[in-house]
Amino acid sequence: MNPRMLVMARESRGMTQKDLAQAAGVPQGTLSKAENGSTELSEDKLQRLADVLRYPRHVLEWTDPVYGFGSSSFYHRKQQTLPQTTLRKIQANVNFLSMRLRRLSSSIDIKAPFSVPCYDEGEYPSATEVARSIRARWMLPMGPIDSVIAMLESAGVYVVRRDLGSPRISAISVWRPGENPMMVLNEGMSADRERFTMCHELGHWVMHSEPPLEEGRAEREADDFAAELLMPAAEIRPQLHGIDLAKAAALKRYWKTAMSALIRRARDLEVITPSRYRSLCVQMSQHGFSRNEPVEVAREEPTVVDAMVRIHLAEHGYSRRELADVVGLRSDEFLGEFPGPAVGGLRRVQ
Ligand SMILES: [Zn+2]
Numbered sequence: 171m172n173p174r175m176l177v178m179a180r181e182s183r184g185m186t187q188k189d190l191a192q193a194a195g196v197p198q199g200t201l202s203k204a205e206n207g208s209t210e211l212s213e214d215k216l217q218r219l220a221d222v223l224r225y226p227r228h229v230l231e232w233t234d235p236v237y238g239f240g241s242s243s244f245y246h247r248k249q250q251t252l253p254q255t256t257l258r259k260i261q262a263n264v265n266f267l268s269m270r271l272r273r274l275s276s277s278i279d280i281k282a283p284f285s286v287p288c289y290d291e292g293e294y295p296s297a298t299e300v301a302r303s304i305r306a307r308w309m310l311p312m313g314p315i316d317s318v319i320a321m322l323e324s325a326g327v328y329v330v331r332r333d334l335g336s337p338r339i340s341a342i343s344v345w346r347p348g349e350n351p352m353m354v355l356n357e358g359m360s361a362d363r364e365r366f367t368m369c370h371e372l373g374h375w376v377m378h379s380e381p382p383l384e385e386g387r388a389e390r391e392a393d394d395f396a397a398e399l400l401m402p403a404a405e406i407r408p409q410l411h412g413i414d415l416a417k418a419a420a421l422k423r424y425w426k427t428a429m430s431a432l433i434r435r436a437r438d439l440e441v442i443t444p445s446r447y448r449s450l451c452v453q454m455s456q457h458g459f460s461r462n463e464p465v466e467v468a469r470e471e472p473t474v475v476d477a478m479v480r481i482h483l484a485e486h487g488y489s490r491r492e493l494a495d496v497v498g499l500r501s502d503e504f505l506g507e508f509p510g511p512a513v514g515g516l517r518r519v520q
Pocket residue numbers: 246247370374388389392
């Protein structure tokens with residue numbers, strides 16, 4: 171048994187040592203020692219723990235490395251105000267997810283035409299220049315990015331949407347050495363916010379593979395990167411002249427970025443004055459647009475993870491139960507996490 175996996179399995183269920191010990195009928199002291207690696211548990215106790223935690227028993231043997239918040243593999247936004255227990259649960263679930271995707275992809279050859287480049291600290295030009303180089307490298311046509319998810323998937327990124335258990339986190343991205351990068355989007359964001367968030371996270375991967383010294387600077391750079399990637403200055407500057415709320419709504423429809431992001435872009439590119447910017451922000455708030463913007467941008471859907479499930483089921487002859495076991499889930503939970511193509515036609519089998 172790998173003690174680290176026992177801890178992670180417990181934390182992924184949001185359970186304390188006491189909760190788990192009681193539910194599994196194991197003395198808390200024994201469980202504590204087992205989690206520290208200072209005692210071995212009998213097979214019977216291990217099975218009871220696995221049952222309570224609702225994981226196949228072999229998950230407790232996995233030896234994958236586990237990454238935490240603050241490691242350079244693990245990016246996130248706005249987590250500082252969350253309680254430790256919530257953070258640890260999210261961290262455990264995101265780690266599990268990346269371990270599952272690694273197992274799901276290990277016997278499948280999905281070739282991505284591009285890859286995510288990484289600049290060393292201090293070796294990159296401005297964030298704006300980096301965004302331009304990404305557009306060139308990934309051969310993006312001029313104009314708005316049609317689908318940010320498709321763009322990321324073409325660079326080998328796994329994109330998944332999950333309930334992260336708190337609206338304060340918009341996304342978490344994980345890039346384990348030697349593996350495909352993974353981006354986990356929190357449920358419940360508008361499509362325009364998702365698009366900006368994904369580009370922001372991509373900016374961290376490209377520019378900040380080493381944690382930068384100053385977090386404020388990293389956040390600004392990631393925002394500048396996202397803004398240029400989604401709304402290239404050379405193209406959008408002339409369109410921003412005379413921006414007001416009506417024009418921002420029209421531009422939102424075309425660029426698929428929030429009205430607030432477009433108004434901010436107009437200020438950052440010095441198309442409008444700071445006082446005009448403030449006045450537009452006040453108008454946004456007076457109309458209730460700070461919370462709820464008009465103009466809905468179409469939601470983007472990931473396809474690669476579904477395709478990996480489909481290939482296992484349709485081409486490699488796995489049953490759902492077998493595939494669930496491979497990725498360390500029970501069948502019922504597997505269906506919730508990786509619905510994939512339905513047999514019988516609820517979801518289209520490609
Ligand atoms: Zn960030």
